[in-house]
Amino acid sequence: MLTQLLRLTAYAAVLIFIAGIAYRWRKWSSMPTHLRWELYPVPHEPPVKVRYGGGYLEEELWWSKERTASVIGELKELLSEMLFIKRIYNNNKRLWALTYPFHLGIYLILVWFLLILLGAVTEAYAHILVPSSNAWSIFLYYTTAVVGVAGALLAVAGGIGLLIRRLTSPVLRDYTTIPDYFNLLIVLLALTTGLASWFNDPFFNYARAFALSLVNPLVNPPPLNAVILIHVTVLQLLVAYIPFSKITHFIGKYFTYHRVLWDDEPGSSGLNRRVGELMQLKMPWNAPHIKPNESWEDNAEVITNEG
Amino acid sequence: MKGEEGVRIGDIGRREGRLIKISLSDLMPLPSPYDKPELEPALTEPKPEWSSNYVTELDGYVAIDVPWKPKGREEEEKLIEKFLEGLRKLTSREGNWTFLQPLLLSLDYCAKCQNCAEACPIYVASGRKDAYRPTYRSEVLRRIYDKYILKKPGVNIELNARTILRLGELAYRCTLCRRCVQACPLGIDNGLIAHEIRKLLSMEMGIAPTALHEKGTVLQLKTGSSTGMNPKAFMNMVNFMEDLIYEKLGRKIKIPVDEKGADVLLIHNAGEYISWPENPAAYAIILEEAGVSWTLSSELVGYDAVNYGVWYDDAQLARIAMRHIEVARKLEVKRIIIGECGHATKALLVVADRLLKDDYRIPRESVLPMLKNIVESGKLNLDPSRNNFPVTLHDPCNIVRLAGIVEPQRVILRRIAPMFREMEPHGVHNYCCGGGSGFAIMNSLNFPEWRIKVASRMKFKQILEAFKDAIDPSIPKYVCAPCSNCKGELRDLLTHYRATELYNIHYGGLAELVVNAMVDLKEPYVDFTAQ
Numbered sequence: 001m002l003t004q005l006l007r008l009t010a011y012a013a014v015l016i017f018i019a020g021i022a023y024r025w026r027k028w029s030s031m032p033t034h035l036r037w038e039l040y041p042v043p044h045e046p047p048v049k050v051r052y053g054g055g056y057l058e059e060e061l062w063w064s065k066e067r068t069a070s071v072i073g074e075l076k077e078l079l080s081e082m083l084f085i086k087r088i089y090n091n092n093k094r095l096w097a098l099t100y101p102f103h104l105g106i107y108l109i110l111v112w113f114l115l116i117l118l119g120a121v122t123e124a125y126a127h128i129l130v131p132s133s134n135a136w137s138i139f140l141y142y143t144t145a146v147v148g149v150a151g152a153l154l155a156v157a158g159g160i161g162l163l164i165r166r167l168t169s170p171v172l173r174d175y176t177t178i179p180d181y182f183n184l185l186i187v188l189l190a191l192t193t194g195l196a197s198w199f200n201d202p203f204f205n206y207a208r209a210f211a212l213s214l215v216n217p218l219v220n221p222p223p224l225n226a227v228i229l230i231h232v233t234v235l236q237l238l239v240a241y242i243p244f245s246k247i248t249h250f251i252g253k254y255f256t257y258h259r260v261l262w263d264d265e266p267g268s269s270g271l272n273r274r275v276g277e278l279m280q281l282k283m284p285w286n287a288p289h290i291k292p293n294e295s296w297e298d299n300a301e302v303i304t305n306e307g
Numbered sequence: 308m309k310g311e312e313g314v315r316i317g318d319i320g321r322r323e324g325r326l327i328k329i330s331l332s333d334l335m336p337l338p339s340p341y342d343k344p345e346l347e348p349a350l351t352e353p354k355p356e357w358s359s360n361y362v363t364e365l366d367g368y369v370a371i372d373v374p375w376k377p378k379g380r381e382e383e384e385k386l387i388e389k390f391l392e393g394l395r396k397l398t399s400r401e402g403n404w405t406f407l408q409p410l411l412l413s414l415d416y417c418a419k420c421q422n423c424a425e426a427c428p429i430y431v432a433s434g435r436k437d438a439y440r441p442t443y444r445s446e447v448l449r450r451i452y453d454k455y456i457l458k459k460p461g462v463n464i465e466l467n468a469r470t471i472l473r474l475g476e477l478a479y480r481c482t483l484c485r486r487c488v489q490a491c492p493l494g495i496d497n498g499l500i501a502h503e504i505r506k507l508l509s510m511e512m513g514i515a516p517t518a519l520h521e522k523g524t525v526l527q528l529k530t531g532s533s534t535g536m537n538p539k540a541f542m543n544m545v546n547f548m549e550d551l552i553y554e555k556l557g558r559k560i561k562i563p564v565d566e567k568g569a570d571v572l573l574i575h576n577a578g579e580y581i582s583w584p585e586n587p588a589a590y591a592i593i594l595e596e597a598g599v600s601w602t603l604s605s606e607l608v609g610y611d612a613v614n615y616g617v618w619y620d621d622a623q624l625a626r627i628a629m630r631h632i633e634v635a636r637k638l639e640v641k642r643i644i645i646g647e648c649g650h651a652t653k654a655l656l657v658v659a660d661r662l663l664k665d666d667y668r669i670p671r672e673s674v675l676p677m678l679k680n681i682v683e684s685g686k687l688n689l690d691p692s693r694n695n696f697p698v699t700l701h702d703p704c705n706i707v708r709l710a711g712i713v714e715p716q717r718v719i720l721r722r723i724a725p726m727f728r729e730m731e732p733h734g735v736h737n738y739c740c741g742g743g744s745g746f747a748i749m750n751s752l753n754f755p756e757w758r759i760k761v762a763s764r765m766k767f768k769q770i771l772e773a774f775k776d777a778i779d780p781s782i783p784k785y786v787c788a789p790c791s792n793c794k795g796e797l798r799d800l801l802t803h804y805r806a807t808e809l810y811n812i813h814y815g816g817l818a819e820l821v822v823n824a825m826v827d828l829k830e831p832y833v834d835f836t837a838q
Contacts, residue, residue, distance in 0.1 A: 028412070032404035035621075036657045037499065039488050040711040040735045053735030055711025057656060060676040063642075087492040092422050099420075171437065174315045175419035175446055178461055249493055252416035256494025260409045264657075264711070272664035278404045279662075283622065284396050286389075287513035289525065290622055300625035300662065 003221040006232050007213055013236040020243020021251070028255045033274045038264040043077035044069040055264060063266070074262065083107075098161035105155025105191075112148040115140060116204060120211035124219070130208060145203050152195050159188045183245050190238045193231035200227055314437040316446050317463060320470035326438050327366035329757070333434030335764055338771045340778060341804060348803060350760065353753055361752065362472040365438075370479035372751035373521075375514050376472065383468040390471045391455055393511030394448075397503055398456060402510075405621050409496055410503050414449050417442065417495045423487035428738045428765035429480060441487040441497035444477045448500055478504035479516065482743030482762055483618065484704040489736065502744075505619040515619050518749045523615040524623035528630070532577040532611035533748075541610045544580040545603065548588040555588075555822075557829055562591045565638065566602035572635050573601055573674065575646035576791035577611035578748075583794060586647060589818035589832065590674070592825075597681040602638065609634035612651035613791075617658050618745045628659035632667045642670040644677060647816045649705030649790035650743075657710055673706060675789060675817070679715035682722055682821060689824040691723050693831065696783045698724040698820065699773040701766070701797070702737035703790035711735075716789055716817055723824040724787075726777075730769040738765045740788065742796025755799060763800045770812065778810055783835040786814040811835070 041053035049055060050073055056062050080086050085103060088096045119130045119140045128134045131141040163184050166172045201207060206222050210232070213221035224232065242248060265271065279297040283290060291299050314326055331347055340346070353363045360374035377383040396402030398411065423441045424430050430439045437443065450464035464470070481501035488496045509515040517523075527533040536544070545562050552560050563569065573594070575587045594601050604610055608630040616624030635643045645652045652673045663669075681687065700720055706712045713734050720727045730737070740747070741763025749758070774784045788794050797814040806812040813835055823832040 028408065031408035031411070032400055033661065034408045035405045035662070036660050037406070037409055037496075038657065038709070038711075039485055039496075040708055040713070042711060045711070049711075052713050053708075053711065054713040057673060057710050058676055058712050058715055060672060060680050061642075061670075062672065062676075063670040081492065085492060087490060088420070088422055091425060091490045092420075095420060095422060170313065171421060171440075172419065175421070175442065177463070180419070246416060246418070249416050249418065252412055253493050255408070256412050256416070256496070260412065260496070261488065261494050267661045267663060267668060271661055272668075275661045276664055281401045281404065284399070284402050285510040285622070286392075287510050289513070289520075289620075290510060296625070299622050300629050 002229060003210070003213075003224050006224075006229070006236070007210075007221050009236050010214055010232075013240040016240040017243060020240075021248065024243055024248055024251050028251065028259075032278050033271060034260070036264065037260060039261040042262045042264055043073040044071070044262060045073065046070070047073065067266075069265075074258065078257070095165070098158050098165060100158070101154040102158025102162055105151045105153070105158060106187075108147050108151025109155060109191075109194075112144060112151055112204075115144040115147060116207050116211045117215070119144060119208045120215045123208070123212050124216040131203075141203065144208075148204055149198060152191055152198065156188065156191045156195060159184065159191060163188065179245065183247055186234070186238050186241065187247070190231070190234045193227065193234050197228045197231045200225055314443075316443070316450065317465060319438070319447050319473050320465040320467045325364060325367050326473060327433075327436045329366055329368075329433065329436075329761065333436075334760065335432045335434065335768070337764070337768055338775070340810065341767070341771060346804065346809075351753060351756060357752060362476045364469065365473045365476040365480070366436075366757070368754055368757035369476070369752040370516055370746075370749060370754050370757075371475055371508075371514060372517050372749075372754075373514060375475075375512075377468050386468050386471055387466060389512050390507070391451075391466075393507040394452060394456055396511060397507045398452065403503075403506070403621075406499065406503060406506075409499055412494075413445065413496045413500055414452055416493050417445065417449070418493060419446065420492075422492065423490045423495075423497060426486045426490035428484075428486070428741075429482070429762055432764035433761050438477065439480060441481070444474060444481070444504065445495075445497045445500040447474055447477075448504060474504060475508050475514065477501075478508070479744075479746075479749075480757075482704070482739045482741065482746060484739035484743050485708060486704075486736070486738070489708070502618070506621060509620040510622060516745065516749050517751060519615045519619050519745045520623075523613075523745075523748070524620065524627060527608060527611060527613065527615075528623075528626060531607035531609075533613050533615065534577045534581055534611070536577050536580065536611070538605045538607065538610070541577070541580070541605055544584065545605075548580075548584055548591060551584060551588050552592055555828060555830060555832055556592060560591055560595050563602040564605050566600075568639050569602040570600035570641045571602070571677075572609075572638055572640040572643050573603060573646060574609065574612040574631065574643060574651070575603075576613050576648035576651055578613070578791045578795065579646065579648075580610075582798075583791075583816065585819050585832065586816040589816070589822040590646065592822050593678065593681060593687065593818060596825075597684065597686045599677075599681075601644075602640065604634050604638060606634045606637065609638075612645050612648050612655070614651055614654035614659070615745060617650055617654040624654060624659060625662055628655055628662060629667070631655055632663060632669055635669045636666065640669070642672055644672050644674050646674050647789040647791065647818065649703030650792060652712075653705040653709050673710065673712050673715075675706070675712055675715040675719075678818065678821065679718050682719050687821065687824075688826045689723055689821070690826045691725050691824055693824045693826075693828075694724045694820055694833075695726065696785060697726045697728065697774055697777045698785045698787055699728055699730055699770065700733070701730070701740060701770075701786055701788040701790075701793055702733055702735075703788065703793050704737065704739050704743055706790065707737060708735045716787075719817060719821065720787065723821055724785075728773055730773045738769060740766050740790075740793040740796040741800065742792050745792075747792040747795040747799070758796070759800055759803045763796055766797075767800055767804065767806075770806075774810075774812065780809060780811045782811060784810075784812045785820070785833070786812065787817055787820060788814055789817040 454462035
């Protein structure tokens with residue numbers, strides 16, 4: 001019965017996750033156009049400039065030349081930051097030694113989810129059992145096991161290390177708030193109960209069977225023991241909680257880089273139209289040099305020789 | 308951790324006395340020959356009477372030199388109320404659409420990993436004082452925002468007058484160099500948060516250092532220049548420069564002023580005319596030799612490129628930028644070129660860019676790319692051996708890290724200065740001169756001592772290291788700083804340590820070195836005996 005319930009809540013958790021992430025994304029992408037505040041190096045500049053961090057303002061008559069912004073350059077920087085966490089590696093190797101295994105472990109677990117899902121789909125719709133003598137099935141069976149275990153071990157080791165780091169450094173302890181600890185703890189709880197489940201299910205057959213019941217509602221979920229039940233519950237809570245927490249920093253990071261630090265787009269008719277609308281907003285500030293109850297545009301008007 | 312003094316977030320409102328104690332023994336050691344204690348002038352104590360009007364409870368230094376300390380309970384309550392009112396506006400669309408997204412992202416997503424601290428020259432040079440961490444003021448503001456604006460439960464911060472007063476001062480312990488942002492894996496901008504706190508104080512409460520506001524942007528909009536120079540005084544400067552050029556070049560050059568329809572309107576930081584007229588004069592020589600169609604303006608604000616608004620107030624930023632554009636429109640020039648001034652370059656080319664629409668979108672450039680093209684064109688008859696002394700380049704943050712103009716100045720130096728050497732680190736990873744975000748012009752009370760001892764310390768270390776093979780006082784050395792405010796800071800720094808007098812270290816702009824290499828000159832343009 002409990003597993004039936006968990007099947008339903010699994011759908012709910014995923015729906016909350018998707019809706020929550022979509023909401024966050026929309027919140028940030030619908031923010032007003034801001035003034036330019038870029039920071040070099042900007043990776044979408046031509047490679048020859050990226051090498052030393054230069055930008056298009058280095059060219060005399062830059063405004064008469066065609067500006068190219070390379071998506072590949074941004075992608076390269078994005079991937080090297082995502083896959084290797086370059087900025088921490090360059091600045092703080094000791095922190096990197098903890099945060100890198102933690103994040104790498106989580107990436108592997110995301111791959112594991114995909115492999116489990118593929119296994120379930122293979123069983124449900126290709127009608128190939130996992131494991132069986134089929135080559136694809138064997139591949140799925142073993143890579144799932146290896147990726148899952150490696151991911152969990154790396155993430156647990158890194159996560160515990162990060163927690164200890166926060167608890168032992170007086171400075172970090174001072175900066176860390178209750179939600180910060182909670183985020184780390186709930187992730188660690190999901191990871192450690194996952195590891196405990198793995199002892200009961202070394203080749204993730206229960207996981208795959210549960211996934212099968214999710215992709216094919218006609219199949220009943222497998223009976224799960226207490227440890228796995230706890231793990232699945234914690235995991236679902238985590239999934240539903242993520243959109244409301246700072247764990248969504250992957251979204252924040254997209255916006256800080258792509259929409260702020262690398263946003264060197266010079267004014268254009270579209271941009272200026274949006275800014276023009278914002279300039280009509282009433283400036284609410286109260287200092288003596290602000291014209292009260294007037295728009296930004298009126299406030300920007302020059303007040304030479306006044307007073 | 309060295310220098311650990313255990314200042315916690317909550318201490319900002321709780322701790323009595325000074326939050327940060329600066330002492331010479333804690334400061335980052337300087338390299339030879341400044342490793343001798345007798346070359347390090349002593350620190351001074353703030354005058355006791357200052358503390359009745361100004362905030363000496365942060366570190367004993369005062370940046371905000373307008374009296375803003377509340378007297379009595381009632382005024383304290385009012386201060387808190389106004390601050391929260393300002394914070395509400397700062398985090399709203401109407402009040403702060405200009406920086407809302409960057410600000411809220413930085414408030415929401417900081418992981419507090421402290422990766423940025425070691426990138427900050429102020430934190431490191433101070434002897435790693437906790438309250439100078441780039442994250443410190445940000446975390447205080449974040450907690451106030453979470454607790455009082457978002458009304459989140461369980462947020463640990465006490466908001467009292469002392470918190471606000473110290474936070475306000477602390478907003479002026481960051482040069483907005485944004486080196487910390489480069490180190491952040493999440494792109495959190497602690498420099499921006501300092502900038503935003505300044506805006507809250509200025510735009511809501513009318514509180515800003517006199518040098519930036521009353522004698523800065525307000526004076527500039529009123530008299531034409533933050534130096535107080537009016538158009539008549541400016542014309543006198545033009546005459547003076549023509550005489551200077553005659554003296555150096557042996558022939559007269561007519562400096563074009565208010566030439567309608569010129570290709571280029573060149574706007575210098577007016578501080579150049581007063582402190583370093585050889586720089587705008589050098590440009591007059593270079594542009595004349597290169598045959599550029601150019602002009603200066605004698606209109607109000609048209610002869611002063613500065614825009615201090617970029618450091619503390621969006622309304623003032625917009626007003627001055629608009630004025631610059633209007634001057635250019637009236638002269639019907641094709642483009643505006645900003646002289647060797649970092650913040651003015653960033654203000655008009657970058658930050659104010661999106662405010663300019665339709666016929667206000669006059670192309671704007673830094674002078675450095677044009678100068679590079681002129682040097683490369685061969686139109687100037689240059690002999691690099693005339694610059695036969697060690698030269699190092701200071702990268703102004705606003706031109707390099709924040710506007711991406713990195714190579715033109717280097718191409719020029721490689722051509723004209725055979726003994727050019729880089730500082731480490733340099734380019735987009737440079738250190739601020741210590742005078743950034745207005746510090747170089749903030750001279751009230753004891754603030755200069757702080758900016759030189761702490762904010763400029765890393766730069767002085769870099770300069771000494773760049774010249775370590777030539778520290779011998781018989782060899783003149785030149786720190787090339789293509790930025791007026793950086794030059795102002797370097798002047799104060801070298802004076803404080805008597806580095807010109809003792810070790811023959813000089814500073815100046817880039818155009819002067821170019822002219823110094825011109826073979827037509829009878830006398831050297833860069834005069835090492837003058838400084």
